[in-house]
Amino acid sequence: MRYPVFIIALLFSFASFAQSVMNKGKITGKVIDAETKLPIEMAIINIYQEKETKAFNGLSTDKNGAFSINNLPAGDYRITVDFISYKTATINSTINPKAGVLNLGSILLSPVSNQLNEVKIVSKTSTIQNKIDKLVYSPANDLTSQGGTATDVLKNVPMVSVDIDGKIELQGNPSIRFLINGKPSSMFGASISDALQTIPADQIKSIEVITSPGAKYDAAGTGGIINILLKENKVEGINSSINLSAGTRLENGSFNFNARRGNFGAGIFFSGNKQLTTETKSSSERISYSEARDSINRLFQSGVNPFDRNGYRTGINLNWSVTPKDELAASFSYNSFSNNSTGQTLQSQTSYLADGTLLSEIKSERNSTSNFEENAIDWGLDYKKTFEKENRELNFQLTSSNGKSDINSGHRTSYEEDIQPVSGLRNINPGKDHQVGLILDFAEPISEGYTLETGVKANFQNIENNIVTDTLDTDSSYINNKGQTYAFKYKQNIYAVYVSSSFAFFNSFLIGKAGLRYERTNTTADFVGVVIPDYNTFAPSFTVQHKFSKDQSIKFAYTYRIERPDYEDLNPFFNISDPHNISTGNPFLKPEIGNRYELGYSQNFSKGTNIYFSGYYRRNIDDIQSLTTFHPTLTISGTDYTDVTLTTRYNIGTEITYGASLFGSVSMGEKITIRSNIECGQRTNSTPGFESVSSFIYRGNLNLNYQFNPTMLGEISGNYRSSQKIVQGDRPASYFYNLAFRKLFFNKNASLGITMTNPFNKYMSQKSNSYDANYSQVNIKEIPVQSFGISFSYKFGKLEFKKGENENNGVQEPAY
Incomplete structure (x- = not known):
């Protein structure tokens, strides 16, 4: 049964290839730090139609500083690029109905100053993020696991259950592939429950629950994959x-x-x-x-x-x-x-x-x-x-x-x-x-x-x-x-x-x-x-x-x-x-x-x-x-x-x-x-x-x-x-x-x-x-x-x- 289903999915993907040729109206670009020449992730891109003051489309740049906005009708646009501690960049451009794709190339952002004396950020962190191939749980607001371990965090993760002996199941299945930062570790081979008890809850950035892993992942684990992402610094x-x-x-x-x-x-x-x-x-x-x-x-x-x-x-x-x-x-x-x-x-x-x-x-x-x-x-x-x-x-x-x-x-x-x-x-x-x-x-x-x-x-x-x-x-x-x-x-x-x-x-x-x-x-x-x-x-x-x-x-x-x-x-x-x-x-x-x-x-x-x-x-x-x-x-x-x-x-x-x-x-x-x-x-x-x-x-x-x-x-x-x-x-x-x-x-x-x-x-x-x-x-x-x-x-x-x-x-x- 699995092979016909897979063939259907591949046919869908080839159909998408044909359909994509017909797509028009696209703006792409890449946001770069003007001094270090490094890409800027999470810069905010807003799209305004001519003479409008309210943005009708927008997104943030990916980890490579790149962005792509699709399905835009032909016309004149104003594009703004913002990121904290940088000067806002504004670009005026036109989408030609014949060309369809407008590539802005590299957009250089200049820092307002080299250093911030104090940074205060107030926001409510989302506990759950649902992505196409995984569910991501953030324990930032999970008070009951403070001072605890990874096992305590897992008790609150959707689709995961922990019994009184510390054994983990994912939607009722104990056959789980555990990873740390996307990588296997031999410490899970001896005793998963003991290994999880050595990871402090306060060091966990998020937990990814992957119930239907794609072909890129190892095939091991009939229950799926639990990936524990530890906090790291990139600022x-x-x-x-x-x-x-x-x-x-x-x-x-x-x-x-x-x-x-x-x-x-x-x-x-x-x-x-x-x-x-x-x-x-x-x-x-x-x-x-x-x-x-x-x-x-x-x-x-x-x-x-x-x-x-x-x-x-x-x-x-x-x-x-x-x-x-x-x-x-x-x-x-x-x-x-x-x-x-x-x-x-x-x-x-x-x-x-x-x-x-x-x-x-x-x-x-x-x-x-x-x-x-x-x-x-x-x-x-x-x-x-x-x-x-x-x-x-x-x-x-x-x-x-x-x-x-x-x-x-x-x-x-x-x-x-x-x-x-x-x-x-x-x-x-x-x-x-x-x-x-x-x-x-x-x-x-x-x-x-x-x-x-x-x-x-x-x-x-x-x-x-x-x-x-x-x-x-x-x-x-x-x-x-x-x-x-x-x-x-x-x-x-x-x-x-x-x-x-x-x-x-x-x-x-x-x-x-x-x-x-x-x-x-x-x-x-x-x-x-x-x-x-x-x-x-x-x-x-x-x-x-x-x-x-x-x-x-x-x-x-x-x-x-x-x-x-x-x-x-x-x-x-x-x-x-x-x-x-x-x-x-x-x-x-x-x-x-x-x-x-x-x-x-x-x-x-x-x-x-x-x-x-x-x-x-x-x-x-x-x-x-x-x-x-x-x-x-x-x-x-x-x-x-x-x-x-x-x-x-x-x-x-x-x-x-x-x-x-x-x-x-x-x-x-x-x-x-x-x-x-x-x-x-x-x-x-x-x-x-x-x-x-x-x-x-x-x-x-x-x-x-x-x-x-x-x-x-x-x-x-x-x-x-x-x-x-x-x-x-x-x-x-x-x-x-x-x-x-x-x-x-x-x-x-x-x-x-x-x-x-x-x-x-x-x-x-x-x-x-x-x-x-x-x-x-x-x-x-x-x-x-x-x-x-x-x-x-x-x-x-x-x-x-x-x-x-x-x-x-x-x-x-x-x-x-």
């Missing part, structure tokens, strides 16, 4: 900021310093945080049956698990405008995070005959520890070349990421009245992850409204892992377990090429993008007896949009995505941190394939009110899910484990999901702003050997902002995520509610914030069920959720506005 001058917070659960701090002079800019940053120790209480009861159904076993576990997490990030960014048409950027960052947990679990194993006769009872105590640490170095080099021909562009990107992780875990079980000898094991698991990426993209405008893009990419990933397992002997000494001690190397090379087109036809009645991406995946792993076959992926995509006006649009999109099993999914190592609940990887997993259709509608109203609607249908085949089987006795490397559930990932059939998301932001006067996300969907899993499971899922978010006065803002917010049926049980519901205040002082350069999360609930109870033909299990967790925090932020420095990047309604926002 003339020096500025810096410091952010500190302390609380009952989280402490963090960050420092940014940015400087730019002429065509060179640099910035450094540091951030660190610590999640204070919390204790999660848990209990579980499992009822299992013998194969003959003549006996019943009951396993009851109850324990407390203290947990803490910490991490920090630091790095440097450099930007050099070599010439007005050549940009060079470099970045380097170091990321480190870790978590530690201990646990004490009381266990009771009881066996009965079917008539209730007690056969045996074993009571024991298990003490466990787990220590995880990840260190990652990311660096990148970007080169961008523009040309005299408008919108012709060449981009080259080189990225490298090196991650090193260490996992040390173990457990020790002692039995009441010493009816059995003490048992236990320990694991030492160091690993390395090295990724290198090469990207070359080229864009060529063919005609008005038609641009062709093409590119190639190569990504090389090498993982080395060493696992040493020692088993506790009867004399209380540890001996090496050879069956669970081994080393492996995992390599995955992906080669890709794509072609896509941006088109506009019927006088821009419809605009869109269509493309095809080809990827070749080569994977090798020295798992014993396992050969992972190479495979090809053809991933078509298209998006078509109609704008009723500049404030109202509707779009339809289709995309083909895959989810490659990573090395953790494939690794056949047995995780025996809990001998009664064991997990392992499946080296025979195939990639999951997803086809997704989306219908989106957005409208902006006056005074900052806007809505965005997204309806979607997704069908995944070879769906990767976890299945659990019960074993009365499971033998691993010569050791017998009794009363065990074994969890493994499988390709288990088909998953169909359809649903809708609705985001709205309403300004009620000057003081009150209400934002809300509502999402619901129906998910059906069809798995051979199991009954089909259908589940209705919903999630809601509500934020209320109140402006007490120009320097004080308050917010109350709430999130609810419904329970969900899965193939072998259910997942519990969860909710959060927050109160926050922020006070500005020192001429709005400093702020003091207070946040409260679940202030009236110290713990959240989570009850879940799982089962198969031979067992049923109930799990209960008491998770600490209450927290109080205070945060302080101060920004300082002198700014000179020459040019800069901005996506916030034309307001230049320094990198604070």
Whole structure:
């Protein structure tokens, strides 16, 4: 089905090419700084008809200083060019009905002065921007995440849900490709939830949600892409900021310093945080049956698990405008995070005959520890070349990421009245992850409204892992377990090429993008007896949009995505941190394939009110899910484990999901702003050997902002995520509610914030069920959720506005 749809989209694009030849009435140009000869982004272009005082058309320049205004009737015009701290330029010209296109060439703007002693900008930043291929969320007015991390910001992003354990889903799908500033990082490979906890909320400029990625993006991630854009400086001058917070659960701090002079800019940053120790209480009861159904076993576990997490990030960014048409950027960052947990679990194993006769009872105590640490170095080099021909562009990107992780875990079980000898094991698991990426993209405008893009990419990933397992002997000494001690190397090379087109036809009645991406995946792993076959992926995509006006649009999109099993999914190592609940990887997993259709509608109203609607249908085949089987006795490397559930990932059939998301932001006067996300969907899993499971899922978010006065803002917010049926049980519901205040002082350069999360609930109870033909299990967790925090932020420095990047309604926002 996907290929006919893709062909139709390409036919549309060729139709647009023919239509574009007929377009007439166009003014183009480029705005340049008269002194530095650098392009000026976000300069305001206004078009006036002869003898009129009110502009009837206009826009702002792009990042190359270029602009193009279409569909203008023939006649005389007055064009004005404005930008802060520059003298206004006025040009009088005429559009000839025969020529059609009027090219003003380079327009030089002269600065009013070389330096501004003080710059004050007052504007209300738009929280949501809906673009043709993405939704952009700005957390500038998100008080509940102040002093928090990226996870706290994501809780308020439309179409994104975060459960109580920090797991992320995009429109109900956990298969998400995470990027930082458009680039992958090995730090996401070890633990996404831990990695997100190391990114302070105050360093996030915006979050891009790409549910239907085009051909330019990697095909990985059936749920889509979440790109976290960090703040950076592209304005003339020096500025810096410091952010500190302390609380009952989280402490963090960050420092940014940015400087730019002429065509060179640099910035450094540091951030660190610590999640204070919390204790999660848990209990579980499992009822299992013998194969003959003549006996019943009951396993009851109850324990407390203290947990803490910490991490920090630091790095440097450099930007050099070599010439007005050549940009060079470099970045380097170091990321480190870790978590530690201990646990004490009381266990009771009881066996009965079917008539209730007690056969045996074993009571024991298990003490466990787990220590995880990840260190990652990311660096990148970007080169961008523009040309005299408008919108012709060449981009080259080189990225490298090196991650090193260490996992040390173990457990020790002692039995009441010493009816059995003490048992236990320990694991030492160091690993390395090295990724290198090469990207070359080229864009060529063919005609008005038609641009062709093409590119190639190569990504090389090498993982080395060493696992040493020692088993506790009867004399209380540890001996090496050879069956669970081994080393492996995992390599995955992906080669890709794509072609896509941006088109506009019927006088821009419809605009869109269509493309095809080809990827070749080569994977090798020295798992014993396992050969992972190479495979090809053809991933078509298209998006078509109609704008009723500049404030109202509707779009339809289709995309083909895959989810490659990573090395953790494939690794056949047995995780025996809990001998009664064991997990392992499946080296025979195939990639999951997803086809997704989306219908989106957005409208902006006056005074900052806007809505965005997204309806979607997704069908995944070879769906990767976890299945659990019960074993009365499971033998691993010569050791017998009794009363065990074994969890493994499988390709288990088909998953169909359809649903809708609705985001709205309403300004009620000057003081009150209400934002809300509502999402619901129906998910059906069809798995051979199991009954089909259908589940209705919903999630809601509500934020209320109140402006007490120009320097004080308050917010109350709430999130609810419904329970969900899965193939072998259910997942519990969860909710959060927050109160926050922020006070500005020192001429709005400093702020003091207070946040409260679940202030009236110290713990959240989570009850879940799982089962198969031979067992049923109930799990209960008491998770600490209450927290109080205070945060302080101060920004300082002198700014000179020459040019800069901005996506916030034309307001230049320094990198604070």
